Amino acid sequence: MQKTLKxxxxxxxxxxxxxxxxxxxxxxASVETGIWFSRTDLSRCxxxxxxxxxxxxxxxxxxxxxxxxxxxxxxxEHIMAALAGCGISNAIVExxxxxxxxxxGSALQFVRGFLETGxxxxxxxxxxxxxxxxxxxxxxxxxxxxxxxxxxxxxxxIDFPDAAIGQQSxxxxxxxxxxxxxxxxxxxxxxKDDVVTMRSNGLALGGTLLNAVVVEGADVLSPGGMxxxxxxxxxxxxxxxxxxxxxxxxxxxxxxxxxxxxTITNMLLRRLFSQPGSFQMINCSPQAxxxxxxxxVPLEI
Numbered sequence: 001m002q003k004t005l006k007x008x009x010x011x012x013x014x015x016x017x018x019x020x021x022x023x024x025x026x027x028x029a030s031v032e033t034g035i036w037f038s039r040t041d042l043s044r045c046x047x048x049x050x051x052x053x054x055x056x057x058x059x060x061x062x063x064x065x066x067x068x069x070x071x072x073x074x075x076x077e078h079i080m081a082a083l084a085g086c087g088i089s090n091a092i093v094e095x096x097x098x099x100x101x102x103x104x105g106s107a108l109q110f111v112r113g114f115l116e117t118g119x120x121x122x123x124x125x126x127x128x129x130x131x132x133x134x135x136x137x138x139x140x141x142x143x144x145x146x147x148x149x150x151x152x153x154x155x156x157x158i159d160f161p162d163a164a165i166g167q168q169s170x171x172x173x174x175x176x177x178x179x180x181x182x183x184x185x186x187x188x189x190x191x192k193d194d195v196v197t198m199r200s201n202g203l204a205l206g207g208t209l210l211n212a213v214v215v216e217g218a219d220v221l222s223p224g225g226m227x228x229x230x231x232x233x234x235x236x237x238x239x240x241x242x243x244x245x246x247x248x249x250x251x252x253x254x255x256x257x258x259x260x261x262x263t264i265t266n267m268l269l270r271r272l273f274s275q276p277g278s279f280q281m282i283n284c285s286p287q288a289x290x291x292x293x294x295x296x297v298p299l300e301i
Contacts, residue, residue, distance in 0.1 A: 002089035002126055004028040006118035013101025019205030022097035029090040031124040037073045041096040045069045053246040053269040063262045074099040081242030082110035085179030087294015105187035105211040119299045125283040131253030133278040137267045142259040144268045149254040151175050151291025156237045156257045162191050164215035168233035177296040186234035189213035250292050
């Protein structure tokens with residue numbers, strides 16, 4: 001069944017790229033609402049932005065959505081991953097700035113906040129996107145594939161020059177609360193050289209060693225080091241969960257990413273929906289619902 005929050009959850013922090021303080025309030029919503037962002041700091045324009053792949057615009061190093069009035073919200077991937085990973089179908093995400101706060105660089109605090117607030121089941125089945133035929137995109141050495149599978153599965157491979165990251169790969173079935181247990185606390189990462197480049201381009205203004213894993217060669221500069229030996233590839237999988245959530249419902253299929261990022265995943269969704277024979281919208285049966293990412297997540301903790 002579809003789910004929403006019992007009450008509202010509040011999160012405050014700084015935008016990774018904007019460096020601006022922002023407060024997010026995630027509120028419950030009725031069945032079939034989906035996920036919407038609302039810019040409470042603006043007026044005299046349409047301040048609602050649907051969490052929809054069609055509204056994604058190219059943006060360096062994050063996923064940004066922009067509505068027809070030009071109102072946008074950036075760095076939505078982590079909170080979208082948390083919503084999807086907790087099985088939340090309907091919610092309004094209010095924020096008083098242009099970017100979702102980075103928190104600790106992962107989706108952990110969003111997940112904790114949602115589960116502490118509590119979830120409720122709603123009187124409507126989950127509508128999912130069942131992959132019928134494989135679709136694939138590639139660009140500049142990166143690629144992503146969606147192929148048929150009974151539930152959401154993710155396989156990911158990365159290759160970075162810094163020895164602290166190097167080559168990593170991982171495969172995971174997202175059923176049985178795997179997102180909450182194995183992915184949600186994996187943080188965004190970059191090299192020290194990337195930080196210099198990003199800041200010279202007006203990005204990563206809110207980034208610190210406490211909200212990102214920063215590496216230099218074989219060294220991890222962030223206090224405490226990695227949370228997992230393969231934390232970077234886990235974070236790329238987290239990002240993919242959040243970007244795929246812009247499809248408008250859970251995907252029943254296998255995502256295979258090779259050096260893929262936000263742009264590639266959005267290109268994949270655009271390719272998928274341009275080929276109607278490659279997918280089918282279904283109402284999940286109780287059996288099919290057991291394979292969804294939020295199926296085994298507790299309604300409250």
